[in-house]
Amino acid sequence: MSRLSQIGALTAALGFGATLAIWAAGGGGIDLPWAPALGLRLHFELDGLGVLYSLLATGIGFAVFVYSGGYLPRHLAHQGRPRRDESSFYWFLLLFMVSMVGLVTAQDLILLFVFWDLTAIASYFLIGYDRQDVEARIAALMALVVTGVSAVLLLIGSLMLYVEYGTFSIPEVVERAEPSKLVTVAAGLMALAGLAKSAQVPFQFWLPRAMAAPTPVSAYLHAAAMVAAGVFLLGRIYPLLVTSEALLDGLVVVGFGSMLVGGILALTRDRLKQLLAYSTISQYGYVVVMYGLGGAAGVVGASFYVVAHALAKSALFLTAGAVTEATGEERLSRLGGLARPLRALAVGSGLAAAGLAALPLTIGFFKDELFFDSAEERSGLVAGLAVLGAALTFAYIGRFWIGVFLGPLRSPTHGAPLLLVGPVVGLGGVVLVGGLYPEPFVRLANAAAEASLGFATSVEASYHLDARVENLMAVFVYALGAAALATERAWRAAALGASSLGERLGPERLYVASIRGLNGLSDRIHGIEVRDLRTRIAAILVPGGLLVLLGLIATPHTTAYVVGGIAREDLGLVLVLLTTAVAALATTFPRQHLTLLLVAAGVGFSLAVVYAFLGGPDVALVAALVETTFTLLFIGVFALMPRASLRRLASLRTPGTRRWRDPLVGVAAALGAFLVVWGALSRPSIGDSVADEHVRLTPDAHAKDVVTAILTDFRGLDTLGEITVVAIAFFGIATLLRRGRLW
């Protein structure tokens, strides 16, 4: 194990222990002001939901860090990459774990949003970890775009609630929220963000792609933790969701849709990780259905389900990684009979698979019991769909485990190392223990449900050896699932047909089309804007000029456009202004670059004199200094250019089309500017201007010079921004001219 994977595992273990200790002590949290003016607080609270998901993030995180210690060196060796590439993997994994804990304990909507996006960023870098792989980069971007764009819905929902209730604090919003259209829309937008993060229909397409990530990442982020953040959000804003029946019904529909789509597609996949990815989509479908069905059984069941699924599914992903490491194969059709050579792995993953298939004596049995319990309370149709979805789960998980471990040995294996097998066996063991002593897990789920519902629940889970409805449904599921496994040949063609239909018409097409469209639009704007300097300036000046012209037309100008007199003492000013105008006209004639530069400098210097006449010595000083520096700099830059090309440019003739157009554009622009300036200057401003305020405040800043006080005090932050730009420009120039060397 590398040092970093040990640090990660240790951090995860400490976090797990700390969460348990705080929970045992009755919970706790911190609440600090963050940006008081905006009503933002750093408010973290370890309530039931927070405890459940923190334990999940740190517990599974521990297993994944240990596993990565064995997996990553092999993964990098396969790809011929150096060992030092390991560090970024662990840092992003660690960032993910910390932001996940932050996300589930945050009690402030903006804080929630920040951590929500942090998990997406960590996911982006981890999916794209194999950066030489184009597929991985596309998948990383797709996951980021789908979860990132939907995160904006979360932000919009939060802002709507803030506008209505004046607070970002989740407990306060929950307390004040009443059934209303606004709350429904806000909660609906936030739920959409959650559904996209949990890869529910119709956002499901990013998750199978995300399997391009290294296997530990798939096990952790894209099975157990980040995808779980979506349903966590549903649990967190549950009090808002229950204000609208329509929202809850929508959740039931989306959940069942995901269960069926995910389940059917999982039956058709050949690659291990793809199968598991579709399984994840269908499994979170269960959770969404349960939140939609609601009630104590539904909400407790949803929380319980997340735990049971995370344990089993991460173990199965780690199994897939270990199997691929041991044999070099990742397709179900090329694997088989590994139970004998990889006995410990077969037992550990067998327990996990049994858990997912909801067999008795595993924690999974209770997840389905609670699911059936809440489903059959609703209606016969819902119960039927629930049985169908569970039977699909049974079938595809059976297909996975039997296909890998039973039957004839199809590929030679060189054994799996302890670091890859250990975490699988450990997680499988927890699945078994949870089936024998479900008590602590049920208590955790009840605590989480209390945070969602606002009142304590006491849902229990135990074995009943009688013919109650849930047991009958479970038996029916086993029978149906086993039948499906036995008759794979009969339905395989139909399932494959459904899968290819989905690929042809599915929502991924919409995503690809919109990305293409946006790229095209961006290219076209880029083409217009940066083709040459003239179009770029025109793209800015023409719209700007038109806007100013509109403003000019819209403002009443009865008192403007007064022609004033010229006093005797202004004679000097008028002369300098005339000089400036002549100099400006003169800039249109020279063809030599140096002459042009000197004439342009003449305009600048005349303007400096104008400022001096108008009583702005600070401005005049700066104008003269800047003009001098820039003229000299220009001369220096001209000296860098090849003489011959400068001479060639100077001798070029103006093309015929521009001989009339350019002066026309210039005259029109000058006339427009003239009208605006005349209109503004001939109407004295009414009331206090900002300038008066600055003059009044200058003594308070211990200054006698207003301009300096503005630069360093009143508008100091602007100055800070500007000098930062100067520094960046300096580094840029040095990079260009001296190939990055500053000295």
Next chain:
Amino acid sequence: MTQIVARLLLAPSLVIASAVLIKGYSSVGDGFSAGVIAALGVLAQYLAFGYREADRLLPVRLAPVGAVAGLLLALVVTFSSVLRGEPLLTHSPPPGSEVVHLGTLELITAVAFDVGVFLLVFGATVGILRAVAMARVEDET
């Protein structure tokens, strides 16, 4: 002749720059102008002596250090008020209180900020000029 004039101008330009900087709060000028004036003084040396000689005569190699130090100084002044629990760039001492004077120089954080601006503008301008001058020398050799 050029060289003599350039040499003669160096000291006065630096003196004027420091005067403009120190008197910034009570008279015309500020850190920006002071930085440009000083940089122009150095630029005259480049014009008269060429880049190698100027490098030998003056510690211009330190220009990037000055620029970075100036930016850091301005940032420190900006964020120090946050540590005191006040909004960004709140200068001290506050309005109405007594200020220690050293001649025209007032000991207030706004002046420190201005010195940061001066260092940055001075360092960056000299650095850019030197980069341009050296690029030309490298091209010729």
